[in-house]
Amino acid sequence: MDRGVRNFSIIAHIDHGKSTLADRLIQHGGLVPDRQFRDQILDSLDIERERGITIKSQTVNLAYRSRAGGTFELNLIDTPGHVDFSYEVSRALASCEGVLLVVDASQGVQAQTLANLYLAMEHDLAVIPVINKIDLPSADIDSTRLQIERDLGLDPDDAVHVSAKAGIGIDDLLEAIVARIPPPKGAQDDPLKALVFDAHYDPFRGAVVSCRVVDGVLRPGDTLRMMSTGAAFRVEEVGAFRIQRVARPELQAGDVGYVIAGMKTVADTRIGDTITLADRPAAEPLHGFKLMKPVVFSSLYPVLSEDYEALSDALEKYRLNDASLVYQKDSSVALGQGFRCGFLGLLHLEIVQERLEREFNQSLVLTAPSVEYHFTLNDGTVVRVDNPADYPDPSRIAKAEEPYIHATIWTPDRYMGAVMKICLERRAENPTYHCPLPGRLEMHFDVPLGEVVYDFYDRLKTVTQGYGSFDYELTDFRVSDLVRLDILVNGERVDALSMIVHREKARMRGLHACERLKDEIPRHQFKIPIQGAIGGTIIARETIPPFRKDVTAKCYGGDATRKRKLLERQKEGKKRMKMVGAVEIPQSAFVAVLKTDED
Amino acid sequence: MRTDAPGSPRGGPAGLYVHVPFCASKCPYCGFFSVAGTPPVEATRFVDALTREAALHRDRFGAFDTLYVGGGTPSVLPDDALARIAALGAGAAEATVEANPGDLDPGRLVRLRAAGFDRLSLGVQSLDDSDLRVLGRRHSAADAVRAFRDARAAGFANAGIDLIRGVPGQSSAAFIDVLDRAVALAPAHVSVYDLTVEEGTPFASRGVAPPCEDDAADLFLATSGRLVAAGYEHYEVSNFARGPTLRSRHNSRYWNRMPYLGVGPAAHSFDGARRWWNPRSVERWLAAVEAGRDPAEGGETLTPEQARLESLALGLRTLDGIDAALVGDPAALRRLHAGGLLEIVEGRVRPTVRGMLAADRLARDLA
Ligand SMILES: Nc1nc2c(ncn2[C@@H]2O[C@H](COP(=O)(O)OP(=O)(O)OP(=O)(O)O)[C@@H](O)[C@H]2O)c(=O)[nH]1
Ligand code: SF4
Ligand SMILES: [Mg+2]
Numbered sequence: 001m002d003r004g005v006r007n008f009s010i011i012a013h014i015d016h017g018k019s020t021l022a023d024r025l026i027q028h029g030g031l032v033p034d035r036q037f038r039d040q041i042l043d044s045l046d047i048e049r050e051r052g053i054t055i056k057s058q059t060v061n062l063a064y065r066s067r068a069g070g071t072f073e074l075n076l077i078d079t080p081g082h083v084d085f086s087y088e089v090s091r092a093l094a095s096c097e098g099v100l101l102v103v104d105a106s107q108g109v110q111a112q113t114l115a116n117l118y119l120a121m122e123h124d125l126a127v128i129p130v131i132n133k134i135d136l137p138s139a140d141i142d143s144t145r146l147q148i149e150r151d152l153g154l155d156p157d158d159a160v161h162v163s164a165k166a167g168i169g170i171d172d173l174l175e176a177i178v179a180r181i182p183p184p185k186g187a188q189d190d191p192l193k194a195l196v197f198d199a200h201y202d203p204f205r206g207a208v209v210s211c212r213v214v215d216g217v218l219r220p221g222d223t224l225r226m227m228s229t230g231a232a233f234r235v236e237e238v239g240a241f242r243i244q245r246v247a248r249p250e251l252q253a254g255d256v257g258y259v260i261a262g263m264k265t266v267a268d269t270r271i272g273d274t275i276t277l278a279d280r281p282a283a284e285p286l287h288g289f290k291l292m293k294p295v296v297f298s299s300l301y302p303v304l305s306e307d308y309e310a311l312s313d314a315l316e317k318y319r320l321n322d323a324s325l326v327y328q329k330d331s332s333v334a335l336g337q338g339f340r341c342g343f344l345g346l347l348h349l350e351i352v353q354e355r356l357e358r359e360f361n362q363s364l365v366l367t368a369p370s371v372e373y374h375f376t377l378n379d380g381t382v383v384r385v386d387n388p389a390d391y392p393d394p395s396r397i398a399k400a401e402e403p404y405i406h407a408t409i410w411t412p413d414r415y416m417g418a419v420m421k422i423c424l425e426r427r428a429e430n431p432t433y434h435c436p437l438p439g440r441l442e443m444h445f446d447v448p449l450g451e452v453v454y455d456f457y458d459r460l461k462t463v464t465q466g467y468g469s470f471d472y473e474l475t476d477f478r479v480s481d482l483v484r485l486d487i488l489v490n491g492e493r494v495d496a497l498s499m500i501v502h503r504e505k506a507r508m509r510g511l512h513a514c515e516r517l518k519d520e521i522p523r524h525q526f527k528i529p530i531q532g533a534i535g536g537t538i539i540a541r542e543t544i545p546p547f548r549k550d551v552t553a554k555c556y557g558g559d560a561t562r563k564r565k566l567l568e569r570q571k572e573g574k575k576r577m578k579m580v581g582a583v584e585i586p587q588s589a590f591v592a593v594l595k596t597d598e599d
Numbered sequence: 600m601r602t603d604a605p606g607s608p609r610g611g612p613a614g615l616y617v618h619v620p621f622c623a624s625k626c627p628y629c630g631f632f633s634v635a636g637t638p639p640v641e642a643t644r645f646v647d648a649l650t651r652e653a654a655l656h657r658d659r660f661g662a663f664d665t666l667y668v669g670g671g672t673p674s675v676l677p678d679d680a681l682a683r684i685a686a687l688g689a690g691a692a693e694a695t696v697e698a699n700p701g702d703l704d705p706g707r708l709v710r711l712r713a714a715g716f717d718r719l720s721l722g723v724q725s726l727d728d729s730d731l732r733v734l735g736r737r738h739s740a741a742d743a744v745r746a747f748r749d750a751r752a753a754g755f756a757n758a759g760i761d762l763i764r765g766v767p768g769q770s771s772a773a774f775i776d777v778l779d780r781a782v783a784l785a786p787a788h789v790s791v792y793d794l795t796v797e798e799g800t801p802f803a804s805r806g807v808a809p810p811c812e813d814d815a816a817d818l819f820l821a822t823s824g825r826l827v828a829a830g831y832e833h834y835e836v837s838n839f840a841r842g843p844t845l846r847s848r849h850n851s852r853y854w855n856r857m858p859y860l861g862v863g864p865a866a867h868s869f870d871g872a873r874r875w876w877n878p879r880s881v882e883r884w885l886a887a888v889e890a891g892r893d894p895a896e897g898g899e900t901l902t903p904e905q906a907r908l909e910s911l912a913l914g915l916r917t918l919d920g921i922d923a924a925l926v927g928d929p930a931a932l933r934r935l936h937a938g939g940l941l942e943i944v945e946g947r948v949r950p951t952v953r954g955m956l957a958a959d960r961l962a963r964d965l966a
Contacts, residue, residue, distance in 0.1 A: 525934070525935065525938040525940060525957070525960075526938060547812075547957060547960060548812055548813065548816035548953075548956060548957070549812050549815050549816040549819065549956050549957060550956075550957040550958075550959045550960035551836055551916070551955065551956060551957060551958040551959050551960075552795070552959060553792040553793040553794075553795050553836070553837055554792055554795070554837065555836070555853070555854070555912075555913065555916060556850060556853050557616055557852075557853045557859060557861060557866075557867045557868075557869070558861075558865070558866075558867040558876065559853075560853065560856075560867075560869070560874065560909055560912070560913060561867075561874055561876075561899065563909070563912040563913070563959075564905060564908050564909045564912055566912075567908045567911065567912050567962055567963060567966055568905075568908060570963040570966065571908070571927075571963070571966040574928075574963070574966070582934055
């Protein structure tokens, strides 16, 4: 029976206009008064609005009355375009019967257009190609249609031409959605099966779980059971996301919505789990999601060691809303207890750090991002190392390999020289170029992933004055001359500052770290040597001279209060210092070591 | 505005500080609260107000053990006014008045002595005329020497000299020479202050830079060595006395956290548990006192932890140091001890000379 429900995701390459298109559909549905509307309304996180990109998939439920007079209920999921967040896309697709594959008419088909199409095909979804930004003078509709046919293998006559910004073609698109995206299948009378595809933590209500009901019906008062853990909860509320949460009497087969069931313990909620009913359970759970393999690793430590528990709690809650983050306990002599985290990419790392700091009020110290290296030992075993602490004894290493990526950079062609320079500094190989449009340059090259995790993106943005963009895919592992660079402060190795680097890069990175530490570590009563070393060989060195004079000349009756207040602040500041041997290292030093040299 | 009354002072009789916020002209490095030129209030009215203010606290503070009249420049006030101020601290075991060498003559000195002052702190600053010009002082080196000798003759056996180290353009050798000439006068007390460039002063806007850390440290140690060799005790970062009995008893109260009442604009008070302070405005202070109100404009009652931090910040400046029980970071104590910045004597943690040179740092590390 077709109840008029249509579930679809909007997918595309980054910036092709998904969220703007979602705006037009939401406005058409009249969910938000025009006066309160803001662009990319589904991008509700502060970082999303600041950076102008979508990070989290968002669901919204709309009513639509078709030209023929049928009433429909649309569940739209806006997804991120950046490759680091493709896990968000794949989970969204598991709740849908179709997708709008948006292509920017001025940019044409791009890497993530194709990657996202493949994801949709994996899920057997109906695909509606949408050519967007037709209002732009640079829009090239004909060649975009050609690319849709040639590169995507789709029928260009199926494409709907729109301008999400100008609101052109929206009615036709809505008609196409209800006509061409099939209604959900699924049996209302079967035992309940609902797929958990996202969640977030509400301090008052516990986990708010986003789910797609595949079979059966879920109502408040029911006792649900999570199939992976067997934990049971009484359903307090079900409903739909209509920008705000709106409660409903039930969610039935085919619906996308949310469940609140007093799940206060974060471990009770697992993304990919199947919800069923305790008194009439389903026989088999649904397919969950395959785990993502992290590519960038870094350890997170609380600035104050006593905040470790709070960080642990924050990570647990954060992970509800970002299932792609993996982490495990880690510890460092210098930084104490923390977590080794794996990220899907650099942007992901940055976003996780920022969201933990902003949404969960954590103050963090991160260690240098690393990739996973492969070491073949003399006895033939292969060890995978993503943490410099696990770097094997060099005398046992027969072969070292590091991951390579195929990188693509887009930039106005006037920056070509500067971009070439930073690529070559990063050991880029086999560069090729072409100009997809006059004045625009597209560069391709192979480069070790480890070289781009270290401040590459910042440098690219700097040398192209913000115009350069960058995308990559992992290709293979290649043999490389890798060493572990250690940083010694007053003769003691600071474990959190070690990094695995190419031998040729070690000296430069070591010097950089020593210089930064020299600026950040306050003078002590003794001279502090700061050294970069490979094994026992010192390759970089700086010295912090001892302090001699630190006293105010006059201190009488009126000065006591001011002096005490200063001392109170200093005492607080001392807590943020990390002790390495007899040396106090401020938390800022760990951050500074990761920063690029301004030039 | 203070709401609760101070408790009665602990630790025996208190000190009385009188702030005279007037100077003939403003020195370009000075960050003290003082009004330059003709005082905005007649001397008689000013002293009346000081007297009323002291009376407000009579119940709590009783008689005073030390009196210190500072400024500003107390010597800009006429003798009868100073005599009335001296009477506020009648019976004190030490009564100090600060004076500018240019304001003194033998007759005045005799009158001050007769009024009850027994200790004189002379704002000499340098014994080199070019330094004195840079500092914007109105007196010459010869005036200073003459004033000091006159003070002795007038009966001020306990007369001290204040010097500034690190005057712009002054070489280390030149300072040592000034110091030697001061020592040759055999003062009972010497204070040597490193020039500090205070925010908002003409020196600050001119971008005057104090000597580099190494030079300043060397000169600090040289100063201490010379004065100690000449028989002085280096009993506080900037203060030297010819023997323990000639230390400034009043100023020692500040470093030992003993009670004192401060009267006059911008003066601070401490009763052993609470600190409060007067407005940095002659008008606001005067209006309150003349209306019979306590002029205090702010205050705080210290928690035990705050008291502990104060002890560190203040006590580590002095030769006597602090009670070892106040140390909050024993690891730092061991480190600083090994580094020769501290010694531990009879349960007290005392800075060495090198430690005094880094007293603020010691306090921070031991906090
Ligand atoms: N001229 C024009 N600009 C558009 C149109 N649609 C979107 N844009 C602009 O393109 C930029 C990116 O739009 P978004 O909607 O944020 O793109 P997105 O695909 O959601 O981006 P990500 O979520 O980061 O992948 C914004 O500046 C939009 O204003 C359009 O139809 N015409
Ligand atoms: S005489 Fe003393 S108080 Fe007055 S301005 Fe000069 S330094 Fe400051
Ligand atoms: Mg978006």
